[in-house]
Amino acid sequence: MSDDDARKEAFPDLESYKKxxxxxxxxxxxxxxxxxxxxxxxxxxxx
Structure with a gap:
């Protein structure tokens, strides 16, 4: 998963998604x- 993938899930970046x-x-x-x-x-x- 990448920052771009996280943004597609409405998160600003992968670290935010992970948390x-x-x-x-x-x-x-x-x-x-x-x-x-x-x-x-x-x-x-x-x-």
Whole structure:
């Protein structure tokens, strides 16, 4: 991902995008070599 990619996502630069993403996923490492992120959801039992 580049600064240009981050701007396409409405962020001023890659560092701002990175800080935002990591604030949503505390403890997650930033892996610049990753091509995609996948969010998996599962039903919570008992609700």
């Amino acid at each position: 935002y993403i990591l604030s949503l996923h505390q403890g997650m490492p930033w892996l610049p070599q990753a091509k995609v992120w996948v969010h998996e959801f599962r039903e919570v039992e008992g609700n």
